[in-house]
Amino acid sequence: MADHDHDHDHHHDDEFDEEVIVLEDEDGQEHRFVLGDVITVEEQDYAILLPIDDELEEGVIFRIDGEDGDQMVLADIDTDEEWQKVVDAYNTYMDELEDEDEEE
Helix, strand or coil: CCCCCCCCCCCCCCCCCCEEEEEECCCCCCEEEEEEEEEEEEEEEEEEEEEECCCCCCEEEEEEEEEEEEEEEECCCCCCCCHHHHHHHHHHHHHHHHHHHHCC
């Protein structure tokens, strides 16, 4: 798939301190996200974007293919194999965070 530059709005809503990232879906609908985390899998970084719009329940994951100025260049994950590696790494990361919270 082709790489995609995604627009990053620089306005701030009162309830969000982070930069709001606006992505457009295949139907032309805009959805707002914040960067939840960046994880590294096999020396490749991936952005975990968390929705701030009520109609979306799940976050999305994009490969980070560098930067263009001060903006991340986000790309779709190309293969099911790559997707599964990233999801497995993210789930392991979340399990470790949960374990740390339980120990406190």
